[in-house]
Amino acid sequence: MGTAFWCIVEDDRKGQPKKVMAEVLTEAGRLSGGQAEAVWLTDKAAPDGLERLAEWGASKIWLLESPALAPYRGEAWVPVAAALVSARAPKAILGPVTSRQREFLARLAARLGVGFAADTVGLELDGDTLVATRPVYAGKLLSKVTWAKTPWVASLRPNVFKAGDPQPGRAPVVERPSFTVPDATLTLVERREEVSTGLPELTEADLVVSGGRGLKGPENFVILESLASVVGAAVGASRAAVDAGWRPHRFQIGQTGRTISPKLYLGFGISGAIQHLAGMRTSKVIVAVNKDPEAPIFKIADYGIVGDLFEVVPALTEEFKKLLGK
Amino acid sequence: MKILVPIKQVPDTATQVKVGGDQRAIETAGITWIISPYDEFAVEEALRIKEKRGQGEVVTVSLGPDRVKEALRSSLAMGADRAIHVNDPAFAEADTLLTARALAAVFTQEAPQLAIFGRQAIDDDMGAVPAQVAELLGWPSLYWIMEEAIDAGGKTIRAGRQVEGGLEVFEAPLPCVLAAQKGLNEPRYPTLKGIMGARKKEIKDLKAGDLGLAPAPPQLSVVRLEALPPRSPGRIIGGEVKDAARELVRALREEAKAI
Numbered sequence: 164m165g166t167a168f169w170c171i172v173e174d175d176r177k178g179q180p181k182k183v184m185a186e187v188l189t190e191a192g193r194l195s196g197g198q199a200e201a202v203w204l205t206d207k208a209a210p211d212g213l214e215r216l217a218e219w220g221a222s223k224i225w226l227l228e229s230p231a232l233a234p235y236r237g238e239a240w241v242p243v244a245a246a247l248v249s250a251r252a253p254k255a256i257l258g259p260v261t262s263r264q265r266e267f268l269a270r271l272a273a274r275l276g277v278g279f280a281a282d283t284v285g286l287e288l289d290g291d292t293l294v295a296t297r298p299v300y301a302g303k304l305l306s307k308v309t310w311a312k313t314p315w316v317a318s319l320r321p322n323v324f325k326a327g328d329p330q331p332g333r334a335p336v337v338e339r340p341s342f343t344v345p346d347a348t349l350t351l352v353e354r355r356e357e358v359s360t361g362l363p364e365l366t367e368a369d370l371v372v373s374g375g376r377g378l379k380g381p382e383n384f385v386i387l388e389s390l391a392s393v394v395g396a397a398v399g400a401s402r403a404a405v406d407a408g409w410r411p412h413r414f415q416i417g418q419t420g421r422t423i424s425p426k427l428y429l430g431f432g433i434s435g436a437i438q439h440l441a442g443m444r445t446s447k448v449i450v451a452v453n454k455d456p457e458a459p460i461f462k463i464a465d466y467g468i469v470g471d472l473f474e475v476v477p478a479l480t481e482e483f484k485k486l487l488g489k
Numbered sequence: 490m491k492i493l494v495p496i497k498q499v500p501d502t503a504t505q506v507k508v509g510g511d512q513r514a515i516e517t518a519g520i521t522w523i524i525s526p527y528d529e530f531a532v533e534e535a536l537r538i539k540e541k542r543g544q545g546e547v548v549t550v551s552l553g554p555d556r557v558k559e560a561l562r563s564s565l566a567m568g569a570d571r572a573i574h575v576n577d578p579a580f581a582e583a584d585t586l587l588t589a590r591a592l593a594a595v596f597t598q599e600a601p602q603l604a605i606f607g608r609q610a611i612d613d614d615m616g617a618v619p620a621q622v623a624e625l626l627g628w629p630s631l632y633w634i635m636e637e638a639i640d641a642g643g644k645t646i647r648a649g650r651q652v653e654g655g656l657e658v659f660e661a662p663l664p665c666v667l668a669a670q671k672g673l674n675e676p677r678y679p680t681l682k683g684i685m686g687a688r689k690k691e692i693k694d695l696k697a698g699d700l701g702l703a704p705a706p707p708q709l710s711v712v713r714l715e716a717l718p719p720r721s722p723g724r725i726i727g728g729e730v731k732d733a734a735r736e737l738v739r740a741l742r743e744e745a746k747a748i
């Protein structure tokens with residue numbers, strides 16, 4: 164058995180690794196004593212993308228480059244990755260929780276006949292094994308799980324694991340093993356891009372501004388958007404706001420929506436139902452603005468203002484403008 | 490067209506959950522059980538496909554102890570034609586892979602043209618079983634489905650999956666595994682007639698042996714369940730709105746270093 168911790172690269176589909184890889188590589192490096200290796204399945208890797216992976220801590224990059232690997236299809240990726248696993252026997256295979264890796268890592272683990280822990284928020288070595296911590300039951304409990312054998316396969320919740328300082332100028336060590344891609348039966352028919360809001364993607368954002376039924380109507384989300392654009396935040400919503408048709412479903416935060424873990428979450432007119440908390444409880448700093456002092460969201464908030472959001476949001480936007488010199 | 494819909498029975502999200510005596514599972518006394526909400530989207534979509542095509546069979550299947558019959562009965566009340574209950578203590582500590590192996594064995598016996606799962610069960614939130622069943626069977630899988638359409642001949646399916654920044658529509662040959670995301674449909678409530686009718690529908694019991702499965706240890710196991718560490722108490726910022734806003738922004742920068 165080898166000793167390397169592999170990190171499956173998530174990229175922007177244009178040849179650049181996403182910044183969440185800094186978190187995964189740092190964690191893999193910490194657990195393996197510097198043997199974090201990136202595994203990149205892609206149709207095209209940009210040279211400076213390879214440099215970035217090295218700067219983020221990849222001691223080696225396994226580059227699997229072929230037009231047949233884009234778009235992502237489990238049927239094509241899994242056999243390619245599994246063949247490399249058999250040849251190289253990594254100790255662990257990690258990746259960030261993303262739309263494709265949540266399927267890919269599960270399929271890969273099944274192909275290898277090993278355990279898979281999804282959406283972990285903590286990883287620790289315990290003697291010869293790895294123990295992962297994951298939220299369960301809508302985040303009401305934490306479950307510690309462990310593997311019967313290697314490779315340990317796990318996905319990491321974005322924004323939870325700390326990214327180390329990049330090491331500028333570190334040269335990438337790139338290996339290009341030969342491989343064959345089996346034919347996939349899935350074909351991509353169309354990709355419908357969302358109209359860009361100019362704001363960051365919800366699950367990737369460091370800052371999230373979120374609105375609930377207290378916003379009273381779709382038109383009022385404008386005030387949250389202007390606050391968000393001042394601080395560079397994504398805009399999310401509670402299920403009540405989504406079910407009322409005020410925001411599309413992809414913006415829903417919670418048990419039946421997205422799970423987010425930003426540095427700062429600001430919730431306006433959201434009561435803090437358990438199912439909402441399930442999707443944002445691991446945020447580092449939580450701010451709640453609600454006119455009801457008894458609203459449950461105040462129980463988990465680090466800072467709260469009891470008041471009318473229609474007064475508080477504009478005042479906050481002004482203060483952030485001053486702070487950020489905008 | 491035969492459609493298989495695996496469902497899981499989970500605690501109602503509103504119920505209190507407590508760590509049980511052995512520290513590895515929850516205390517089940519006093520819990521209200523429901524069908525995991527994403528699995529209801531899956532049952533609903535299967536029923537709609539059958540209704541649209543004017544023929545077909547919807548079979549729900551679940552792994553678990555006796556209480557799981559109730560969830561299967563609810564799916565029959567919604568309109569599923571029959572159900573399969575894999576009820577064997579051998580699966581008491583099943584991980585996603587053992588569950589997937591059992592389901593794959595059911596799939597092999599039933600030979601459906603399509604399987605629809607929920608994207609994840611809301612108890613352990615693993616979201617791995619649909620992909621793993623597909624992998625074991627060598628079928629394509631499509632996760633987080635927001636829409637689907639099957640061709641008239643019943644040979645291929647088009648499904649749109651939610652991804653970062655948009656929707657990707659794929660075409661797949663059948664059989665295929667789908668995992669339903671919220672937004673796919675609005676599940677129906679069982680009618681009184683449906684509930685009465687469900688009593689007469691078949692729920693077949695299966696043991697591991699009936700599926701040709703030898704006992705196997707899980708690859709992933711729970712060491713311990715823990716309550717959440719308490720969050721340190723927060724601060725309510727009072728005063729005039731303008732002052733409170735200023736103080737909040739200051740605190741976020743200087744104390745919390747969050748901006």
Ligand SMILES: Cc1cc2nc3c(=O)[nH]c(=O)nc-3n(C[C@H](O)[C@H](O)[C@H](O)COP(=O)(O)OP(=O)(O)OC[C@H]3O[C@@H](n4cnc5c(N)ncnc54)[C@H](O)[C@@H]3O)c2cc1C
Nearest residue numbers: 375376377401402403417418419432433434438439454472
């Ligand atoms: C199976 C299941 C899954 C679910 N999944 C999710 C999920 O993924 N995400 C989710 O969010 N919910 C989910 N829910 C729903 C959840 O239970 C709540 O109903 C929902 O979160 C409530 O949304 P809300 O806080 O916006 O609305 P409400 O609970 O109605 O709260 C509105 C709040 O706004 C405040 N308010 C009103 N006006 C103002 C004002 N002018 N200024 C300041 N404050 C004001 C009120 O005091 C109140 O606290 C789920 C429920 C179930 C059963």
